[in-house]
Structures are given as C-alpha cells and as structure tokens.
Amino acid sequence: MDIDLITQVLFAAIKTGTPLLFVALGEAICEKTGVLNLGQEGMMLMGAVVGFMVAYGTGNAGLGLVGAMLIGCVMSLIFGVLVLHLGANQVATGLALTIFGTGLSAFIGTSVVGKTLTGFEPIAIPLLSDLPVIGKVLFSHDPLVYLAIALALVIAYVANKTRIGLTIKAVGENPHAANAIGIKVLHVRYLAVMFGGAMAGLGGAYMSLVYTPMWVENMTAGRGWIALALVVFASWRIGNIMLGAYLFGLASIMHLVLQGMGWSISPNLLAMLPYVATIVVMVLISADKYKEKLLAPRSLGKPFDPRQMA
C-alpha cells in the first residue's frame, strides 16, 4: 500500500464514520438519562428523506439540515410521549419508531427518487490542509465533518464538566434521587430524547446530502443500529464514541480497499464486514458482564413514573 492509498482510505473512513458519530452522540446523551431509543434507524431515514426534499425544493442544503433535525425531533417526540408519559416499553416503542420511519420515508420519498443535488462542497482549511497526509485526511472535508467533531468536543465538555452533565448523569443513574432533589426527571428525559432525534436527523441528512448525495429507500442500511452498538462499545464515553465512529467508518470501507488491492472476493460477502465487525467487537467488549453493568446508566430502559412517587 502506498501513501496515497492510505491517505484516501483514512479520508474516506472519517467521511463514512461521520453519520455514525452524529447518531451515536445523540443516542449517548439519550441513554445517559436512562432512555434507550431503538428508533435511530427510522429517525435517520426520515432525516435523510426530509433533508433531501427540503434541500432539493429550496436549493439550499443548509435548510435541508434544519429540516432533517426538525423531523428527527418530531419523530423522537412521538417516542417520548409513548415512553415517558404513557410508560410504554422502550424496546417495543423504539422498534415501532424504526418500522414507522422506514415506511414513512419510503412513502414520502417516492417523488425524489433518482434526483440528485450538490450538497456541501469540501472546505480546505487554510495552511492545515497543506500538511502532508494529515492535511488531506483531516482538514479538507465538507463542513459537516468539522461540525461533527466540534459537536463531539462540545458534548464531551458539557457531559463531563458542567452542571448540565451532572443533571443528565443524576437522572440516568438514579431518577428517584434526582427527583427528590428537585430535578424534573421527565423534562430532562424529553430534552435528551429530542436532542437524540435531532442528531439522528442530522446523521440521516449527512447520508442524503453529502455521502451519496441522493435519496434511495432504506439508504441508511443499518447505520442507525450500528450507531446504537457503538454507544455500547464506547461505554457511554463521548471520546470513545468519536474514535469508534471513525474505526467503524474504516471497517465499512474495507471492502473497497480490499477490492482496490486486487482481492477477488465477492462484493456481497465483503458488504457483510461492518455487520460482522459490529458483532465481533460487541462480543469482545461485553464479555465482561460486570464491567458493562458498572458502565451502563443504571436506570437505562427502566420507566420513571412520577405518579407513583406521591
């Protein structure tokens, strides 16, 4: 492998990891407050289709992003009302959100299938992008790649160093204690769920506005699920999520690399790689039962009902 190929592969890995990063960041915050939203795939698809339709209709990719985040929020609110107010099972509701989002996105997207647009152009950061290898790999991307990195840093700061982060942690670890000291548990959880929705919408929009850029039914191909797995691998730590997203980006494009290197393996077999990699990493990480129990937010998946507190 020569240096040019390595540069290209790493560049593509970061690009491929970016939608995973958006979605996993949102879900990590959501899970830190104790809410498991399995609807990521559905919200991503809705973000992808709405983002594309808005950008296509207005000719403005930025408005597409806003639309994608809004629809992600709306979708997550359906989930929020069912899970937080009506105490519905989080797993079943999340699945319903994915099934609904998959169907609805295919339904509303029929009019824009096969259309193309120019999404976001790459912006080379002055000076830094002239560096050898690193310049190409890190500093000559589209603006959303930078946005994802910036968001990861901000979220890491907020989650670990601020009062908001403490509140989130309190709600996720022990909602009853949090409630007792006057934190409005359901408000915090609603905000976290909506934040997760907006981020999933953004991740979806990255697929349809930058990565491909076009709308195809079911185009996220399980990335919402891989992002969910990523949160578990990363042990709910923002720094790990960033690293994990790019590593998964790399795993997802390995098949192109192997083909480029002249391996004659069927592309259909190679296309399994990201999913196989997800399982392998999951087995390696979660084999230590006690470690995972220690790291996961303690109220994850469990409903909190203030009505039963009185």
Next chain:
Amino acid sequence: MIRVQARTEQSRLMTFASPLLAIVLTLIFGSILFTALGKDPLQALHVLLIMPLSDAYNVSEMLVKMGPLLLCAVGLSLCYRANLWNIGAEGQLLAGALGGSAVALAFGDSESMWVLPVTLLGGIASGMAWSAIPTYLKLKFNSNLILTTIMLNYIALYLLIWAVHGPLRDPMGFGFPESALFSDAALLPVLSDSGRVHLGVVFAVLAALVAWFILSKSHLGFKIRVYGADEPAATYAGFNANGISWFVMLFAGALAGLAGVAEVAGPIGQLTPNVSPGYGYSAIIVAYLGRLHPAGAIVSAVFLAILYMGGDLAQIEMGIPIAVVGMFQGVLLFFLLACDFFIRYRLVSSRETVA
C-alpha cells in the same frame, strides 16, 4: 376534571380491547391520510381491507402472506414472553430460505418422496443455526441480543444475495441472480384451485397451536412465563435459565426457518433475492397485536396479511405507493402501545377520587 389513576391490577378487558382500538385508530389515521392525498378514503379502505377477502384468488394470496407472518410471530411471542428481545426473525427466515434452497437444488431432478421433507428440514435447521449464533453469544459473552440479531439479519441478506450471484445461481439463467426452478418433488402441495395457497399455511396454524399448548398447558410454558415476568424468582426457583433461552430461541429460529423454506418451496419456487418483503419485522407487530399469545397471533397475522395484500391492490387499483403498508404497521404499533396505557391506568373524574 379528569385525571389518570393507576389500576390496582391490570385490566383484562383492555388487554383485549386495546388491539381493536388500535386498529380503529389506525384506520381513522389512514382515512385522514388518504383524504389529504386526494384519494377517496372509503374506496381506499375498501381496497385495503375488503378486496383482499373478496374472491377465492385474493383470499388464497392473503393466506400465502399470512403463513410466514404467523410462523415468525409465534416464535417471537415465546421469545418476548421470556423477555428475550429477538429481532432476528427476518434473518432466520432468510437463512431458512437459503439453506432449504441449497438442499432442494442439491437433489436436482430427483423425484423421490424424500426431497420435500429433507428440503423443509434443511430450512428449519438453517433457521435454528442462525438463531443459535445470537443465543450462544448472549449466554456465553453477554452480548446484546437486539443488536446481534439485527446485525445477523443484514448478514443473512448479503449471504443470500451472494448465493444467488454465486454458487446457487442458475447456470442456464442468463446471468440473472436467481437459482434454477426447484423440481416438482421439492415443492409444497398447493391447496386451492385458484391462487397459490400451499401446505405451509397449515404448518403455520399447527405451529401456533403447538406453541399455544406449550405456553398454556406445559410445565415448560409455565417456566417461560415466570422467567419472563420475574427472572430473579425463576432463578430462585431453580429454573434452568439457559435452557429456557435456548428453547425459545431455537423454537423461534426453527419456525422462521420453516417460513423461509416454505416461501421458496411454495409460492416462489426458486431462490431469488426478494424472498421476504420484511415479514420478519412485521411479525414483531403481529406478535404484539396478538398479545404475545399464539392464538392471538393467528388473528393478527390474518389482519396484517390483509393489509399486505390490500397494499398490493391499492397500488394497482389506486396508485397508492406500497410503502404505505410499512407506515401503517408502524402507526398501528404506536397506537397499540398508547392504548396499552389503559391496561395499567384508568381515567377517573376528580370527584370520584376524593370520595
């Protein structure tokens, strides 16, 4: 003022009324949607719900769709009862279709009476093998079952696509990604003069009855229910938790595998990349709508099969995109989960609570 009050015990009435209420609400939602699309809502509902039952051919085709939905949903019902979140019915179905096809094609033109049973067993075994992977990983390595089963769904799909492009592709098929047509000896007998309804549908209903017996009448079923409702209690009682997990997962895998092989050896007659329009995912809704009870699953499988069939008809008759079916399924599950709130809570007027 009306307020919400927790019930002292779960409402049996609402347990059964909730699915019906959810269906009615979904139909109202659908009517509004069709009106907004400029379609006549009454005509749309007629095409979606009545036309699939209007003649023998349509009923037969509806039953063809009901078979795999029911087989997958019965297995999932047992898993969910045991609190095992198996989302892998789709992958297990595809594995069954792939494994069964490999067996059927290996027989070539043989007319032996053993071709069909061995083909079906091949499909069942493949489905079980596919569900054994996540079960083993969960029990041995504590892996998250939801995520492993989902990943295996994607892996099974790519494996199937690889097979129809590679080892199982029909050498005389002009390069199309399809296997050769199965010999007649490998095909499930057709039950009706019009349409393609086949023996697989009978298997599905039998499977539901067997699962009903296991769940309601057997000691094993009792253990499954206790394990799902209260795992510490089950452990305290000395139930073999791993044994229960293995049983429900392999049972679900076997049924999903049978669903898959019954598709290729039934209405399709060969292996193609489009074996399933997402039956394994829809089966989750069937299981829930049927209250995680095998008998309930029969009723809800018929309803979802009607919806699938109606979706096909609505596309042909009214130009409504087929994707509307997937959306309705999601809406239906949303409404169901919302209505289930009233199993645990009730509305009372404030005056009543004071008294």
